Amino acid sequence: MRIAVSVDESSGLDSVVSPHFGRCPYYVFVDVEGREVKDVQVVASPFYGQHQPGQVPGFIHSKGANVMLTGGMGSRAIQFFHQLGIEPVTGAYGTVRLALEQYLGGELQGAAACSTSQTHQAEDVPPEGEYEQDEVGRLREEAEMLRQQLEDVTRRLERL
Numbered sequence: 001m002r003i004a005v006s007v008d009e010s011s012g013l014d015s016v017v018s019p020h021f022g023r024c025p026y027y028v029f030v031d032v033e034g035r036e037v038k039d040v041q042v043v044a045s046p047f048y049g050q051h052q053p054g055q056v057p058g059f060i061h062s063k064g065a066n067v068m069l070t071g072g073m074g075s076r077a078i079q080f081f082h083q084l085g086i087e088p089v090t091g092a093y094g095t096v097r098l099a100l101e102q103y104l105g106g107e108l109q110g111a112a113a114c115s116t117s118q119t120h121q122a123e124d125v126p127p128e129g130e131y132e133q134d135e136v137g138r139l140r141e142e143a144e145m146l147r148q149q150l151e152d153v154t155r156r157l158e159r160l
Contacts, residue, residue, distance in 0.1 A: 003030045003103070004065035004086075005096045010042045013097040019071035019146075022056045024048070028096050029063055035104045054080050061086060069099050075113035093149040 006024040007015035018024035025048045031039040043063065047055050057080035060068055068081055069092040081088040088111040092099035102108035 001032050001067065002063070002065045003032060003067045003069060003100065004028070004060045004063065005030065005092065005099055006068075006070040007042075007096060010044075012040045012042055013037070013095065013100075015042070015096050017069070017071055017092045017094060017096060017099050019093075021068060021070035021073045022047070022077065024070075027060065027063075029065060030096065030100060032100070032104065037100070053077070057081050057084055057086065060084075067103070069103055069108070073111070073113070078111045078113060081111075091148070091152075093152075 005015075005028045006018040006021040007026045007028050008018045008024055009015045010026050012028060013030070015026065015028055025045055027043050027045060029041045029043060030037055045056070046059060053076050057068075057077060060081075061084040065086055067087045067089060069089050071092055072090050073088065078088050078090075089103060089108055090111045091108060092102070099108065
């Protein structure tokens, strides 16, 4: 199985997961058998800074990924991934290593569209580059994602 992970840096398994798959500068592709990592490849995003709907899912598909782990994505992206036969999974955070452990352990699954980014929820296709130009919306989206991650970590700590 090949798992793609959106990341903010090119440090392989130690890269930090990006809060949004379409706005990250890199993707880490991890080949796994069972729970064992067989290969790790970091690839720069050819669409970093500007992309059109469907381009990034198409790129991930061209790299042979079966799963896309990320902090978040819009509803249209989730639909594109499903159409391409790729399992989208949102809610990932921390390092690629942690996200993989959570996914392979069954703790991380399913995809929910970003709730704070109105641009990504719109039915109409935004003009070229509009996703990346809405810095306030992006920061709100990232803040909401961090809030959710903090709540998750707090719940996990309380169980210990």
